[in-house]
Amino acid sequence: DTYSQQSQQSQQKEHLWNYDQESDNGPSIPSFWEFSPIQPKQCHGNNLIHGFDNWNALHEAFEQATAYSALRFMLWNQYFANNPNTVQFHNPANYYHQDIIIPLCPNTVIQAKHGPLIFVNTENMVLECAGHTGQGQDFRETTKGGNPHSGGCILELTHGGSHFSFGSHARNVRFRGISFAGATRSSLA
Numbered sequence: 001d002t003y004s005q006q007s008q009q010s011q012q013k014e015h016l017w018n019y020d021q022e023s024d025n026g027p028s029i030p031s032f033w034e035f036s037p038i039q040p041k042q043c044h045g046n047n048l049i050h051g052f053d054n055w056n057a058l059h060e061a062f063e064q065a066t067a068y069s070a071l072r073f074m075l076w077n078q079y080f081a082n083n084p085n086t087v088q089f090h091n092p093a094n095y096y097h098q099d100i101i102i103p104l105c106p107n108t109v110i111q112a113k114h115g116p117l118i119f120v121n122t123e124n125m126v127l128e129c130a131g132h133t134g135q136g137q138d139f140r141e142t143t144k145g146g147n148p149h150s151g152g153c154i155l156e157l158t159h160g161g162s163h164f165s166f167g168s169h170a171r172n173v174r175f176r177g178i179s180f181a182g183a184t185r186s187s188l189a
Contacts, residue, residue, distance in 0.1 A: 026086075027075035032100045035071065036064040043105035043130065051103035051130040055112040061102050062118045069122035069169060072097065097123050103130035104153040104178065111156045112163075121167030129153035129177030153178050160184035 033039065038060045040050040052058045080086065100122065104110065106129055129152050155163055155178060162185045166173070 027079040029072055029075055031098070032065065032068050035068050036061065038064055040103055043108075046106070046131070049103075049106065049130045051105035051108075053105040053108045053110065055110050058102070058104070058110060059118050062120060065100050065102070065125060066119070066121045066167075068100070069097065099124045099126050101126045101128060103128055106131040106153065109154040109156055111158055113158045117162050118164050119167060120164055120170045120173055122169060123171040123173075125170075125173045127173075127175050127178065155180050157182035157184075 038057060040052055040061075041057075043049045043051050043053065052061060102125070104127070157163060160182065162183055163180050
């Protein structure tokens with residue numbers, strides 16, 4: 001029963017990725033959250049907010065974002081190969097990725113004890129603390145005993161190193177409402 005549901009979902013996703021070659025609207029590209037098999041979960045203590053609250057799931061979401069960026073690139077290349085005289089080629093707005101917003105659950109400390117750093121290689125990506133209200137304040141000043149209480153989030157490395165590394169396609173990557181702790185090497189944010 002689970003296998004048939006997964007097969008049906010896979011067929012639905014394949015349908016989303018196909019495009020009408022007779023149309024001049026470009027390829028049909030699913031949204032990031034339609035594409036990604038990993039989804040934010042309901043945050044503890046709040047039925048209305050969804051986000052990530054552990055390093056491994058967050059790492060996987062960033063890997064999916066890179067895969068999604070590659071999918072978009074391949075679909076546009078395939079479209080242009082099949083439609084060489086299209087006017088879509090001359091419209092740069094077609095290449096703009098909508099922001100991929102990856103939410104973190106508010107009031108959470110996400111620790112990377114042994115996990116790899118997060119590799120970012122896509123554009124227009126936002127990592128934000130969902131429901132964050134501490135606009136511009138130093139998050140370390142709003143915590144007591146390491147427990148956040150202002151709605152902010154902390155990404156903490158317990159093994160040193162760097163939180164993120166950026167690939168050649170990473171552009172317009174933004175962070176909102178997040179404090180970084182525990183890095184022993186530069187973490188660009």
